[in-house]
Amino acid sequence: MLIAVLCLTALAPGVATAWLLRARGPLIATLAGAAVTAALPFLLLVSLIVxxxxxxxxxxxxxxxxxxxxxxxxxxxxxxxxxxxxxxxxxxxxxx
Structure with missing residues (x-):
């Protein structure tokens, strides 16, 4: 259950980005949401390693x-x- 909550929390910035960009079209909103969702954990881990x-x-x-x-x-x-x-x-x- 906790892992499901953590996964949903990690998706929140991407969902918020897609929601804010929905007026620009569904493709742009989906790509931006996916990029934000993938970039935030990646940047945190890279900064901790470096x-x-x-x-x-x-x-x-x-x-x-x-x-x-x-x-x-x-x-x-x-x-x-x-x-x-x-x-x-x-x-x-x-x-x-």
């Missing part, structure tokens, strides 16, 4: 966000932030 300290910063911020979400009782959001922190710390090379 610049490992960015992964550490993202991990620290994700841990803070996860703790705040756990404190407010939002378990799904906190679990997602924890996953982001684990992925970012892995790209930062921590722990070795």
């Amino acid at each position: 610049f490992p300290p960015l992964g550490l910063v993202v991990a620290i911020l994700a841990v803070i966000a996860a703790l705040t979400a756990y404190d407010r009782g939002r378990l799904w959001a906190a679990t997602a932030w924890t996953g982001i922190a684990l992925v970012a710390s892995a790209y930062a090379g921590w722990p070795r």
